[in-house]
Amino acid sequence: MSFVEETVGYMIRRVQERMFAAFHRRFADSGLTPAAYATLATIDRNPGVRQGRIAEELGLQNSNMVNLIKSLVERGFVERHRSASDNRVFTLTLSSAGKLFIEKMNERALALDAEYTRSLSDEERRTLIELLGKMITDPQ
Amino acid sequence: MSFVEETVGYMIRRVQERMFAAFHRRFADSGLTPAAYATLATIDRNPGVRQGRIAEELGLQNSNMVNLIKSLVERGFVERHRSASDNRVFTLTLSSAGKLFIEKMNERALALDAEYTRSLSDEERRTLIELLGKMITDPQ
DNA sequence: TATTGTTATACTCTATAACTATA
DNA sequence: TATAGTTATAGAGTATAACAATA
Numbered sequence: 001m002s003f004v005e006e007t008v009g010y011m012i013r014r015v016q017e018r019m020f021a022a023f024h025r026r027f028a029d030s031g032l033t034p035a036a037y038a039t040l041a042t043i044d045r046n047p048g049v050r051q052g053r054i055a056e057e058l059g060l061q062n063s064n065m066v067n068l069i070k071s072l073v074e075r076g077f078v079e080r081h082r083s084a085s086d087n088r089v090f091t092l093t094l095s096s097a098g099k100l101f102i103e104k105m106n107e108r109a110l111a112l113d114a115e116y117t118r119s120l121s122d123e124e125r126r127t128l129i130e131l132l133g134k135m136i137t138d139p140q
Numbered sequence: 141m142s143f144v145e146e147t148v149g150y151m152i153r154r155v156q157e158r159m160f161a162a163f164h165r166r167f168a169d170s171g172l173t174p175a176a177y178a179t180l181a182t183i184d185r186n187p188g189v190r191q192g193r194i195a196e197e198l199g200l201q202n203s204n205m206v207n208l209i210k211s212l213v214e215r216g217f218v219e220r221h222r223s224a225s226d227n228r229v230f231t232l233t234l235s236s237a238g239k240l241f242i243e244k245m246n247e248r249a250l251a252l253d254a255e256y257t258r259s260l261s262d263e264e265r266r267t268l269i270e271l272l273g274k275m276i277t278d279p280q
Numbered sequence: 281t282a283t284t285g286t287t288a289t290a291c292t293c294t295a296t297a298a299c300t301a302t303a
Numbered sequence: 304t305a306t307a308g309t310t311a312t313a314g315a316g317t318a319t320a321a322c323a324a325t326a
Contacts, residue, residue: 001182001185001186001197002178002181002182002184002185002186002197002198003181003185003246004177004178004181004182004249005273006269007249007250007253007269008159008253008256008257008265008268008269008272009159009163009174009249009252009253009256010174010178011268011269011272011273011276012152012155012156012159012272013156013159013160013174014199014272014276015152015272015275015276016152016153016156017199017317018275018276019148019149019152019153020153023149033292033293034149034150034153035293037144038142038144038150041142041143041144042141042142042144044142045141045142045143046141046142050307050308051307051308052306052307052308057141057142058142059154059157060294061293061294061295061296062307062308062309063294063295063296063297063308063309063310063311064293064294064295065308066308066309066310086302086303086306086307087301087302087303088301088302088303088306088307088308089302089306089307089308090307090308106143109144109147109149110147112149113147113148113149116148116149116275116278117148117275118278119274119275119277119278120271120274120275124271124274125148127267127271128148128151128268128271128272129146129147129148129151131260131264131267131268131271132148132151132152132154132155132268133145133151134259134260134264135155135158135256135257135259135260136151136154136155136158137259138256138258138259157294173315173316175316190284190285191284191285192283192284192285200317201316201317201318201319202284202285202286203285203286203287203288203317203318203319203320204316204317204318205285206285206286206287226283226284226325226326227284227324227325227326228283228284228285228324228325228326229283229284229285229325230284230285
């Protein structure tokens with residue numbers, strides 16, 4: 001219907017919208033936004049990471065991390081401690097409740113990902129991730 | 141750094157953010173948002189289309205089309221006429237100024253698309269669009 | 281009774297700038 | 304002088320519900 005359908009930009013936007021909606025359907029009862037989930041998953045893999053580093057890695061704004069982290073702490077999933085070596089820094093780790101929680105959420109994320117890539121074969125899904133990875137790691 | 145990097149959902153979000161920023165850099169002086177550009181491109185290919193149909197096609201909200209169309213009309217790019225057969229409907233066409241404008245914007249969109257897919261070969265770019273297309277056309 | 285388009289509004293995500301405390 | 308984190312705020316994009324006019 002329009003030649004925008006032949007551009008990557010438009011197609012990505014459409015797919016992203018659908019995935020966003022699907023995420024909120026699947027994670028509605030979890031109280032997690034995509035950013036909050038990605039933050040938890042990053043802390044899980046990198047215990048002791050500081051919040052500014054997570055923001056850099058995930059492409060989030062540092063200022064927007066504050067309330068995000070605060071809510072994760074209040075829910076008992078994340079622990080914040082002052083760094084011993086640098087008193088400006090808060091190091092972040094998962095509590096045992098947080099570890100249990102992220103395990104369940106990881107399962108859910110994988111199921112969700114399988115759901116909205118169900119029209120792709122396993123190989124196509126891998127190819128898609130690989131091509132998107134090339135675009136992201138391109139220094140621009 | 142996190143296993144979210146192995147999910148399509150996360151990778152799409154990251155790519156989309158970069159493309160969004162690149163769009164605004166390239167189209168800053170045009171006064172077009174991605175939705176406005178896609179709307180113009182759709183009217184160009186489908187003269188006489190009604191605005192609700194564009195919203196459906198592009199995944200936009202009908203209520204959000206109102207101001208979008210209004211600004212395109214005010215800028216002299218789009219003409220709105222009552223449909224002869226159904227008095228509820230406005231048919232949309234491009235003015236000659238709108239046709240000149242969309243041609244330039246199409247060139248710009250293609251250049252932009254080439255820019256942020258520059259880390260991909262032509263074949264990879266085609267593959268990417270094909271895989272995204274499969275996901276979009278999946279009835280879900 | 282359903283559909284097209286409109287209005288008003290609210291919510292989420294993201295961006296920016298000024299601030300503090302520490303280095 | 305630079306960095307980590309905070310606060311407050313503004314903006315864009317999107318979503319929802321109620322409405323008028325027309326079918």
